[in-house]
Amino acid sequence: MRDRTVTAACQAAASHSRAADPDDGRRLYIDGLLALRDGDADHAASLLTAALRRQPAHPGVRRNLVRALLAAGEFRQALLQADACLANAPDDGELHFARGTALNALDEPVKACAALTCAMALLPDHAPSCLNLANAWADLDDLEAAERLCRTAVRLDPALPEAYASLGYMLTARGQTTAAIEACEASIRLRPAFTQGHWNLAIAALLSGDLRRGFAAFEWRKRHGPYQRDFVSLPGCEWDGRNPAGRTILVRAEQGLGDIIQFARFLPVIRDAGGAPILVCAPAMVPLIRRMAGVRVVSSFDPLPSFDSWIDLMSLPHVLGTTLETIPGAAGYLRADPDRAAAWRARLPQGRKVGVAFAGNPAHGNDRRRSIPLDQVVPLPALPGLTFVNLQHGPAAAGLGLPDLTAHLTDYSETAALMECLDLVVSVDTSIAHLAGALGKPVWVLLAAAPDWRWLLGREDSPWYASARLLRQERPGDWRGVLAEVMRDLVHVADEAVAGGRQEQLLITVPG
Structure with a gap:
């Protein structure tokens, strides 16, 4: 955002600034410009906000405050200040650019597209406006338009690394x-x-x-x-993957619960090489991972145990040199608690049972692409010989028309015990899909057209989970083909159940 105006103003007024009264608005303004030039956006925003209070009519103060707020990630305030500037300068392309950038960061891509289109009309050779417009179109899933705009940004400024990355x-x-x-x-x-x-x-x-x-x-x-x-920094040295025999390796979990499940497969690799792995993870995961032989698990809320070296969980495949051909545990590496599974089995109806999860955590950054709107999947068909079991949690669980088991699925060990009683799991890309695969249960994973990296491209199988079948969107946002295939194949599963003499069951009994 910084341009020649900032640097020139800084250089011209720096000596005057040092001699001025500390409370003088001009001093605050110049110091704010210096901080912005030096990359201290937070301090610049603070100084320029103070300067604006003393000189509310000064256009340069507010304009540079917009720059500082954007650089500091204060997008809502940047939007407010840009709007205030535009009231007096409606044809200022840079302000439209700032407004669009803030809107895109606030997850309002439609409004961002409008603002950035204005910026490009006023500044047709401004590569950052073109680039941010591309990012906004990408957020709207128009990848063709986004790519075209990215290439234009590269042409306008071949030295702009952000354009190549986007x-x-x-x-x-x-x-x-x-x-x-x-x-x-x-x-x-x-x-x-x-x-x-x-x-x-x-x-x-x-x-x-x-x-x-x-x-x-x-x-x-x-x-x-x-x-x-x-x-955050940990004491001691980071493990580099070399022989762990006789050493205690602390493994720090990271990112989502599905990531913990997927990468827990590497803990036995340390164990089998003679090391003693300790996983530090979310409390909800502790009872499940604890069932892995030779693996110690502690909650992330507890004090760290003693260890010889440490590593982050998702760094394990890097230090172990993992390839598609050497992924461990594809056939399953987690086990359900047999006592918990027996308790669920006693409460479930006879016949084939299919667990369903069509929505993930709404707080996930990509949830709108990976989750299926419930109005597209309900009501679930009543298929003879087949029982649907609700594996969703929270508000999404209530929308399936099935008993909500959220209160009973207190941790992932409990969910694994329920899943052990199922014949099939049908899930979008959530921790439920990872748990089914890690248990070796048959699972159909429903994927967006642009899938997460772990599901690769063009495959119906997964090298991470041998029991998984992958069903993919043909076009972004279009779940109709995927759901049609799921429902058609579920009819075959139901027909097989009936042919095998199973009795029709429609709902499960909620455990007391």
């Missing part, structure tokens, strides 16, 4: 991983320490199946804004 993201979402990797490499050549470029490269490589390169680049997540909070 192009890599668009191409990855369209399944063009080779071209995506090339675009990300271009962004990294321009800025070798560009976190977003490395992150996008990691996702493209992983989606392509190149796990060695992908997980090496995936280490950049530790510098990536959304995940940095997971990586």
